[in-house]
Amino acid sequence: MSTVSLIQYEDASPEVKAVFDDIMQTRGIDDVNHFWKALAHHPELLKRTWEQLKVVMAPGALDPLTKEMIYIAVSIANNCEYCIHSHTASARAKGMTEAQYQELLAVVSMAHFTNALASGMKVPVDAAFDAGQS
Amino acid sequence: MSTVSLIQYEDASPEVKAVFDDIMQTRGIDDVNHFWKALAHHPELLKRTWEQLKVVMAPGALDPLTKEMIYIAVSIANNCEYCIHSHTASARAKGMTEAQYQELLAVVSMAHFTNALASGMKVPVDAAFDAGQS
Amino acid sequence: MSTVSLIQYEDASPEVKAVFDDIMQTRGIDDVNHFWKALAHHPELLKRTWEQLKVVMAPGALDPLTKEMIYIAVSIANNCEYCIHSHTASARAKGMTEAQYQELLAVVSMAHFTNALASGMKVPVDAAFDAGQS
Amino acid sequence: MSTVSLIQYEDASPEVKAVFDDIMQTRGIDDVNHFWKALAHHPELLKRTWEQLKVVMAPGALDPLTKEMIYIAVSIANNCEYCIHSHTASARAKGMTEAQYQELLAVVSMAHFTNALASGMKVPVDAAFDAGQS
Amino acid sequence: MSTVSLIQYEDASPEVKAVFDDIMQTRGIDDVNHFWKALAHHPELLKRTWEQLKVVMAPGALDPLTKEMIYIAVSIANNCEYCIHSHTASARAKGMTEAQYQELLAVVSMAHFTNALASGMKVPVDAAFDAGQS
């Protein structure tokens, strides 16, 4: 159950269709995934979200697969079911091996482990970590 | 303010000193950071945590810098102040450039953005993402 | 799957029935939603929760629709599936338009975006924001 | 302590100065707050964040004060210290009364309360809440 | 820095003083802690919060120390600095030993660890766990 219906391409407004077209062309696919069809109820938000995502996930100082794995890490921490599935599928499509996936899960779970310990004891930050201004 | 005091090397039990020694040797440093000094109140937990972390963060299918960035991503999502500082410092020490840091922050914040949208609308997961069993 | 069964009106104790009756009368409905039927296993908790909620959500300095939208915002942040659905339905029943819903989602997702940036960089709070005591 | 230093206007690049100028002009203030000075290390991210925020927080189907209160609600749920302070100050500057603030806190805390109950018992969603597709 | 000032007993309204008196009498202390002084800006919320807390934390099917440790666990997960400090102090005042505290931290951190794994892989719930209705 979702809070909005999914808007299919043929039922979309020209504004929405333009975004859908750009997503399909950029990704080389012939249909957009549910996230965009749900967001299509909000054309302005749809457009801004896609344009942001396209910039953020493009190759840059970090390669696309690393970005996907960082995306998965955040999605697990937020426990966003949709995002975990979409970005895990996407990471695999970009070449994530099972060994990399195992290590990703190992790092993510270990981070949750030590995060809980450091937050639980409220460990004071070492002065040596200071890179900005106290 | 923290919930426990920090145990310095000279005041530590032999069991704790052994872990501190291994941390310093593994990392090539001459003092351990506060996290370990706080955890030293709980020698068994200290030992297990360090042994886990050493294995998880070692080079493998993912390189150490990628692992640090994933660690930062989780720590931001959990808003663990200590962990954000320690792992950002650690990532920089392992060569993270400012351009990489900018992209890391961009991916992490964008993931929080779309996580909120997908969770907020409870978008149904696409069947195409299925890699396991429904 | 839930951790408790749902207790229907006809199977409820007099104490639970009294709460159910008050919910139905207050809301002008003829059956209570699942949340209350699950909570009915814990009559005291059921009673206190309902009495709190009735006070908190009543019209006051904030109007009921604004309260529902704030409730949705928290429920998205906590990713409480049940609460997202029940309060989105409730907000719509209280007149939330699609344009308002679009803006609500836009604000909520943007807040997650900048929350991640501010927490990730641990930006020091401006003295100008101080309204209490430092 | 923050992970980056704050970049002051006089030390900023022309690209950053342009964003700072727009923030000051839009808000009618003569200096930007720390968040933007920290983000100035990442000019592209700074620019996109500000442009997004300007659109999202502008008056629309929801009034600016309601948007600030929704922002506070999310910031509390994420426990973003900076954001709680900046948006609480901002809401007050936009006219939030103490009575409204009390009710905002009451709704936010109550939402956390029932979120925990509904998530803890994994209450099945009522079919009546369905507004999209099951 | 907090978003409100602290209201001292001598400056409090009769309604607030009555709550402060009950807190002090119930706990056998001669001043209330900061939480209540901050909440005193919102007398109705103060009163309801205290009355709830008094009932919830009273001895019952669970003993008070167990309740404090559960409270700490939630506070760590939410990373509520104030709550971690106040409830850790409270648990120690109620007799929590260092050995118990070590095990509490060990369970809490392990729970975060496996929570991340189960959420990250979206493991399907075993039918055998069903205690309610599917």
Place this chain on the structure above:
Amino acid sequence: MSTVSLIQYEDASPEVKAVFDDIMQTRGIDDVNHFWKALAHHPELLKRTWEQLKVVMAPGALDPLTKEMIYIAVSIANNCEYCIHSHTASARAKGMTEAQYQELLAVVSMAHFTNALASGMKVPVDAAFDAGQS
């Protein structure tokens, strides 16, 4: 839908079978639950996770039921569906009564309530809570 398939005993590697055997023997059951079957794709992570969990959940300064309830509290805060179900079932198997479960839910939800208030107002920590070093 999960991100990995479940590996059954008969299809498992000897390394995985050894862990499965130890889980079944330790718990006195004749099949492991889904969590372990999913984790079996990552034999090293499976082994370390199980060995950690076995140590952490063993009787010690805290009894096993108390540990399960703390585990539930964290799982609710993280909203880990699988973990909520598995540990609620486990707590019941270890003797958690309905009265204890009601109080557990009451404490957990109340903790979320006051966590939100304390974090929302950013209440300054009382000096009296200091047990470590400021």
